Amino acid sequence: MTDRAEAFHYRDGDLYCEDVPVGDLCAEHGTPLYIYSHAALTGQYKALADAFKRCDPVICYSVKSNSNLAVVRSLARLGSGADIVSGGELHRALKAGVPSDKLVFAGVGKTDREIGDALAAGILLFNIESVPEAYAIDRVARGMGVVAPVALRVNPDVDAQTHRHTTTGKKGTKFGVDIDRAVAVYKELNELPSLDLCGVHVHLGSPVTTLAAYEDALDRVVTLVESLRDVGITSVRMLNLGGGLGIVYRDEATVDVEEYAACLRRHAEALDCQLILEPGRFISGNSGVMCTQVVYRKEAGHKTFVIVDGAMNDLIRPAFYDGYHAIRPVTGAGRGTETVDVVGPVCESGDFLAKDRHMERVDEGDVLAVFSAGAYGFVMSSNYNSRPRAAEVLVMGDTASVVRERETVEDLTRGESIPDALLADQ
Numbered sequence: 001m002t003d004r005a006e007a008f009h010y011r012d013g014d015l016y017c018e019d020v021p022v023g024d025l026c027a028e029h030g031t032p033l034y035i036y037s038h039a040a041l042t043g044q045y046k047a048l049a050d051a052f053k054r055c056d057p058v059i060c061y062s063v064k065s066n067s068n069l070a071v072v073r074s075l076a077r078l079g080s081g082a083d084i085v086s087g088g089e090l091h092r093a094l095k096a097g098v099p100s101d102k103l104v105f106a107g108v109g110k111t112d113r114e115i116g117d118a119l120a121a122g123i124l125l126f127n128i129e130s131v132p133e134a135y136a137i138d139r140v141a142r143g144m145g146v147v148a149p150v151a152l153r154v155n156p157d158v159d160a161q162t163h164r165h166t167t168t169g170k171k172g173t174k175f176g177v178d179i180d181r182a183v184a185v186y187k188e189l190n191e192l193p194s195l196d197l198c199g200v201h202v203h204l205g206s207p208v209t210t211l212a213a214y215e216d217a218l219d220r221v222v223t224l225v226e227s228l229r230d231v232g233i234t235s236v237r238m239l240n241l242g243g244g245l246g247i248v249y250r251d252e253a254t255v256d257v258e259e260y261a262a263c264l265r266r267h268a269e270a271l272d273c274q275l276i277l278e279p280g281r282f283i284s285g286n287s288g289v290m291c292t293q294v295v296y297r298k299e300a301g302h303k304t305f306v307i308v309d310g311a312m313n314d315l316i317r318p319a320f321y322d323g324y325h326a327i328r329p330v331t332g333a334g335r336g337t338e339t340v341d342v343v344g345p346v347c348e349s350g351d352f353l354a355k356d357r358h359m360e361r362v363d364e365g366d367v368l369a370v371f372s373a374g375a376y377g378f379v380m381s382s383n384y385n386s387r388p389r390a391a392e393v394l395v396m397g398d399t400a401s402v403v404r405e406r407e408t409v410e411d412l413t414r415g416e417s418i419p420d421a422l423l424a425d426q
């Protein structure tokens with residue numbers, strides 16, 4: 001069982017996650033509710049690992065896509081490393097049991113403290129995003145008497161045709177160093193005594209749905225490494241080719257994983273480098289759904305609004321990325337179809353899960369599954385409008401475990417206080 005079609009499926013009109021009825025989980029734990037399939041998560045990981053098995057890459061699951069401890073743990077048990085972007089993700093990855101020598105650390109604003117913690121843990125690689133960051137890592141490493149393994153993240157100036165908020169490999173974004181400056185930057189950094197310039201890192205954006213963008217970027221990376229070797233910088237032995245592999249949200253074309261593997265492998269082999277991958281969405285995206293209950297139906301301005309109890313604070317992808325998520329009732333389908341907007345209760349016109357969506361007719365009280373919500377779903381949720389965040393459940397076969405409790409209203413004000421002066425009567 002590897003994908004959504006198998007992990008989340010209908011039996012006699014009822015949606016199941018593996019062998020557990022989704023409606024039962026919602027009745028027991030309430031909505032909005034995130035539900036993840038362990039079989040789908042591990043199946044996707046294995047599909048990727050299988051496609052790459054000839055070159056034995058270090059697969060560093062991108063924790064930002066879904067950072068629940070149980071999710072990260074499920075993958076660590078299969079041998080996965082982790083791609084982290086903060087001290088918080090370092091903490092999570094270690095807590096979930098990811099070996100520190102399989103951790104790669106990206107992000108444009110690493111602080112001295114985060115750098116020190118990662119060095120103390122003994123991570124595999126820092127993905128350096130700028131020259132000042134390289135000097136900071138060198139300084140912190142020297143202070144600790146260690147040498148930091150680093151890859152320069154290069155910006156190949158390739159348009160991977162992703163949403164403007166997730167494009168990272170095009171000139172003018174804040175990520176990495178322009179590839180045409182890279183040789184000069186490597187030469188400068190080569191003088192820093194506490195850096196081991198052992199890699200090159202590139203990540204194009206997400207989700208990438210054509211192989212051409214990878215081909216284009218990797219040709220440029222190969223040329224770069226050859227130029228480095230020509231000028232005597234021979235320390236580069238790791239090629240971190242990032243993540244970004246797309247998934248099917250609707251019916252879009254995606255990159256075939258075998259072709260993707262063949263393309264990346266060819267470039268890594270040409271340079272005799274260890275390949276590192278940072279897949280996120282490919283593993284977690286179709287491994288989760290968000291369930292939400294219809295609160296009201298409303299007719300206004302020639303439109304029908306289905307108002308649900310899940311909102312942009314729970315799943316921001318539709319509002320932030322124009323993301324499409326299939327939506328279906330978890331039970332009792334077959335009441336005809338209609339065109340509606342599915343919206344949440346947050347006080348923003350941007351609070352919607354679907355607009356002008358032709359879908360099965362649903363009524364007040366029905367529970368809906370919002371599919372493909374496993375990546376960049378719960379992790380991007382917030383307490384906006386003082387809404388407690390949803391619970392998360394992991395299903396393994398016929399067993400379901402709450403892997404994050406629903407927040408309470410008490411959780412919302414934890415850590416806040418009112419100064420004494422305001423407590424006194426006027």
Ligand SMILES: Cc1ncc(COP(=O)(O)O)c(C=O)c1O
Pocket residue numbers: 062065083106168203205206207242243244245278279280281282375
């Ligand atoms: C550096 C880096 N690596 C990996 C990823 C994971 O991307 P995806 O979830 O599309 O695989 C991201 C996503 O933003 C990223 O910025």
